[in-house]
Amino acid sequence: MTKKTIEQLRSRRWFGGTPQSTEHTGHALQAGYGREEFEGxxxxxxxxxxxxxxxxxxxxxxxxxxxxxxxxxxxxxxxxxxxxxxxxxxxxxxxxxxxxxxxxxxxxxxxxxxxxxxxxxxxxxxxxxxxxxxxxxxxxxxxxxxxxxxxGATFRGERFGSGTGAFRWAPELIAGKLSPQEWQTVEQKIWSxxxxxxxxxxxxxxxxxxxxxxxxxxxxxxxxxxxxxxxxxxxxxxxxxxxxxxxxxxxxxxxxxxxxxxxxxxxxxxxxxxxxxxxxxxxxxxxxxxxxxxxxxxxxxxxxxxxxxxxxxxxxxxxxxxxxxxxxxxxxxxxxxxxxxxxxxxxxxxxxIEGARVENDDIIRSLDNPVATEALAVLKGNLAPNGCVIKPSASDPALQKHRGKAVVFENANDLAARIHSPDLEVDPSSVLILRNVGPKGGPGMAENGMLPIPKKMVEQGVRDMVRISDARMSGTSFGTCVLHVSPEAYIGGPLALVQNGDEIEINIPERSITLHVDEAELDQRRQAWAPPAPHFKRGWGLLFNDNVSQAHEGCDFEILSSREPNPEPAIHGKI
Structure with missing residues (x-):
C-alpha cells in the first residue's frame, strides 16, 4: 500500500510554510503549540x-x-x-x-x-x-x-433496563397499583x-x-x-x-x-x-x-x-x-x-472476530436455538403504500393477525388529552391510530409510536393493543406497534383519511396492512382533505420541512444524500 507523504496531507494546505499559511501557523502558535507539535x-x-x-x-x-x-x-x-x-x-x-x-x-x-x-x-x-x-x-x-x-438496576426483584423499566411499570402506575413514591424509585434507577x-x-x-x-x-x-x-x-x-x-x-x-x-x-x-x-x-x-x-x-x-x-x-x-x-x-x-x-x-x-467466543449461550443464542424467529417486518397495503415497520419479537403473538375498528387521534396533543378519558370509545379489539407525527408532521418524527394503553383498558387487564402511527418508537419500547407509515398523514398519505370506526387489518405473516374502506369513499375523503398549517416560518425547522424525505427513504435531505463532494475550501491568507 502506497503511503501518503507529508505534502499530501490535507492540513498541509493550512500549515504549508507559505506566506498564505502564516495566519494559520500563527494561530496554532497562539494556542501554545510548538511548531514541532503540528507541522508535518x-x-x-x-x-x-x-x-x-x-x-x-x-x-x-x-x-x-x-x-x-x-x-x-x-x-x-x-x-x-x-x-x-x-x-x-x-x-x-x-x-x-x-x-x-x-x-x-x-x-x-x-x-x-x-x-x-x-x-x-x-x-x-x-x-x-x-x-x-x-x-x-x-x-x-x-x-x-x-x-x-x-x-443495570432491579425493582421488586425484577432486573430491568433503562427505558424498558419505565415502560414496564408505567401501566401499573396508571392503574394505581404503583405508588408515586415507588415510581420515583424506578426513575432513580433507570439511568444510574x-x-x-x-x-x-x-x-x-x-x-x-x-x-x-x-x-x-x-x-x-x-x-x-x-x-x-x-x-x-x-x-x-x-x-x-x-x-x-x-x-x-x-x-x-x-x-x-x-x-x-x-x-x-x-x-x-x-x-x-x-x-x-x-x-x-x-x-x-x-x-x-x-x-x-x-x-x-x-x-x-x-x-x-x-x-x-x-x-x-x-x-x-x-x-x-x-x-x-x-x-x-x-x-x-x-x-x-x-x-x-x-x-x-x-x-x-x-x-x-477470529477467536471471539460466546460465554453464555442463553444470552447469545445459536442459529438453531434463537430467541425469536422474527424481529422486523415491513408491511405494505393501501394504508401504507411505501411501507411501515413492526417488531414482531416485541409484540403480542395473538395480535399479529388482527382486524379492529379505528380510534383516531389527530396528533400528539390530542392523544395526551383523550387517551385516558373514561369517555373514550375503545375496547380491547380497537386499533389505536395516531397521525400527523411523521417527519414533517411531528415535526421531526418523535417517538410517539408506542401509544399508551387507555386507562380503562389497563384496568381491565389489557397490556397490548394494535397501535398504528407515522411516528417512530423508542428502541426500548415494545408492543404491537406499527410505525413509520409512509407516506405520512401530514402530506396527505392514506393515514390522513382514516375515520373513527373504520376497520383496519394487519397481517404480519402476509406482510399486509389494509384499510377496509372502498376506494370511492377514500377518493371523496381525499378531495375533502386539507393540509395542516406549517409548523415553522423560518430557520432550521423550515429548512427541515422543505427538504426532509419520508421514512422509507431515510428522512435525509436530498441536498445531502448526493455523492458529489463539494470542492475543498480555498485558502486565503492575509499576507
Missing amino acids: KPVIGIINTWSDMNPCHAHLKERAEAVKRGVWQAGGFPVELPAMSLGEGYVKPSSMLYRNFLAMETEELLRCHPIDGAILLGGCDKTTPGLLLGAISMNLPTIYCPAGFTM SPGTCNVMGTASTMTALAEVLGLSLPGASSVPAMDSRGHQLAAAAGRRVVEMVWDDLKPSDILTNQSFTNAAKTCVALGGSTNATIHLIALARRAGASFTLEDFDAIGKQVPVLANVQPSGEYIMPEFADAGGLPAMLSNMTALLDLDCLTVTGQTLGEN
Missing part, C-alpha cells in the same frame, strides 16, 4: 458531542483526552471540535428533527478546518447516525468511538450512571451497526460507559486513525452493499430498534450503496433473533457484554455474513 503531522479532528444537557455523554470529556493520548502517541496532532449533542431526554420536539443538523455540522466542521482524519464521539440515539452521515459525506479517514451503556440505554434500544443498535459496518474498532460497541476499556479503545482509535490517514483508508473504501447487508442482518439478530431502518437507509444513500426498506424486510424473514436482550429478550447490555458481546454474536452467525468486508483496522470483518 496528521491533524485529527475529534468531533465531540459532550454536553451538560446530555448525561448519557457526561464522560466524553475524559474519553476525548484518551483519544488525544493515542493520537499523540502515533505522531498526530489532535484537535477537539464540539458539535451539537442530541440528548434524547431533553431535545424537543424530537432529537430526530436535528439528526441532519448534526450530520451537516459534522461534515462542515471537518471540511472547513485543517483536518486529515476524524474520531467521532457519540452514542445517544441520533448522535451515531448524525456523526456517521456527516463523516461519510466528507470521506476522510474516520473511526467512530461509542460512549457505552449505563449500568453516564452512558446510553442499557437495552437493545436505538443507541446500542446503532453503535453495533457502526461496528459491523467496519467503522469502529472490534468490540467497541459492547463496552459499558464506565468500563476502563472504553478509554483504552479510545486511545487505540486515536493511534489507528493516524495510521489510516497515512494509508488513506476512508469510509468509501469500507462501505459497500455487502457491508450494509451485514449491518441489516446484525440489526435483526440483535432484535434491534426499528429506528435502525431509517438510519441505515440514510447511511447507505450517503455511501452510494443500494439498500432499501424491501431489502430490510427480506433479511427480516431470513435472520432469527440471537441476542436475548430487552426489549425482545430477557437480559440487558452489561450481561450481553459479559457473554462476549457483538463479536461473539457475529461468530455465531458467520454463515449469514460477508466476512470479506474491510474495516477500519485494515483487516476484514472475519479477521476481526
Whole structure:
C-alpha cells in the first residue's frame, strides 16, 4: 500500500510554510503549540458531542483526552471540535428533527478546518447516525468511538433496563397499583450512571451497526460507559486513525452493499430498534450503496433473533457484554455474513472476530436455538403504500393477525388529552391510530409510536393493543406497534383519511396492512382533505420541512444524500 507523504496531507494546505499559511501557523502558535507539535503531522479532528444537557455523554470529556493520548502517541496532532449533542431526554420536539443538523455540522466542521482524519464521539440515539452521515459525506479517514451503556438496576426483584423499566411499570402506575413514591424509585434507577440505554434500544443498535459496518474498532460497541476499556479503545482509535490517514483508508473504501447487508442482518439478530431502518437507509444513500426498506424486510424473514436482550429478550447490555458481546454474536452467525468486508483496522470483518467466543449461550443464542424467529417486518397495503415497520419479537403473538375498528387521534396533543378519558370509545379489539407525527408532521418524527394503553383498558387487564402511527418508537419500547407509515398523514398519505370506526387489518405473516374502506369513499375523503398549517416560518425547522424525505427513504435531505463532494475550501491568507 502506497503511503501518503507529508505534502499530501490535507492540513498541509493550512500549515504549508507559505506566506498564505502564516495566519494559520500563527494561530496554532497562539494556542501554545510548538511548531514541532503540528507541522508535518496528521491533524485529527475529534468531533465531540459532550454536553451538560446530555448525561448519557457526561464522560466524553475524559474519553476525548484518551483519544488525544493515542493520537499523540502515533505522531498526530489532535484537535477537539464540539458539535451539537442530541440528548434524547431533553431535545424537543424530537432529537430526530436535528439528526441532519448534526450530520451537516459534522461534515462542515471537518471540511472547513485543517483536518486529515476524524474520531467521532457519540452514542445517544441520533448522535451515531448524525456523526456517521456527516463523516461519510466528507470521506476522510474516520473511526467512530461509542460512549457505552449505563449500568443495570432491579425493582421488586425484577432486573430491568433503562427505558424498558419505565415502560414496564408505567401501566401499573396508571392503574394505581404503583405508588408515586415507588415510581420515583424506578426513575432513580433507570439511568444510574453516564452512558446510553442499557437495552437493545436505538443507541446500542446503532453503535453495533457502526461496528459491523467496519467503522469502529472490534468490540467497541459492547463496552459499558464506565468500563476502563472504553478509554483504552479510545486511545487505540486515536493511534489507528493516524495510521489510516497515512494509508488513506476512508469510509468509501469500507462501505459497500455487502457491508450494509451485514449491518441489516446484525440489526435483526440483535432484535434491534426499528429506528435502525431509517438510519441505515440514510447511511447507505450517503455511501452510494443500494439498500432499501424491501431489502430490510427480506433479511427480516431470513435472520432469527440471537441476542436475548430487552426489549425482545430477557437480559440487558452489561450481561450481553459479559457473554462476549457483538463479536461473539457475529461468530455465531458467520454463515449469514460477508466476512470479506474491510474495516477500519485494515483487516476484514472475519479477521476481526477470529477467536471471539460466546460465554453464555442463553444470552447469545445459536442459529438453531434463537430467541425469536422474527424481529422486523415491513408491511405494505393501501394504508401504507411505501411501507411501515413492526417488531414482531416485541409484540403480542395473538395480535399479529388482527382486524379492529379505528380510534383516531389527530396528533400528539390530542392523544395526551383523550387517551385516558373514561369517555373514550375503545375496547380491547380497537386499533389505536395516531397521525400527523411523521417527519414533517411531528415535526421531526418523535417517538410517539408506542401509544399508551387507555386507562380503562389497563384496568381491565389489557397490556397490548394494535397501535398504528407515522411516528417512530423508542428502541426500548415494545408492543404491537406499527410505525413509520409512509407516506405520512401530514402530506396527505392514506393515514390522513382514516375515520373513527373504520376497520383496519394487519397481517404480519402476509406482510399486509389494509384499510377496509372502498376506494370511492377514500377518493371523496381525499378531495375533502386539507393540509395542516406549517409548523415553522423560518430557520432550521423550515429548512427541515422543505427538504426532509419520508421514512422509507431515510428522512435525509436530498441536498445531502448526493455523492458529489463539494470542492475543498480555498485558502486565503492575509499576507
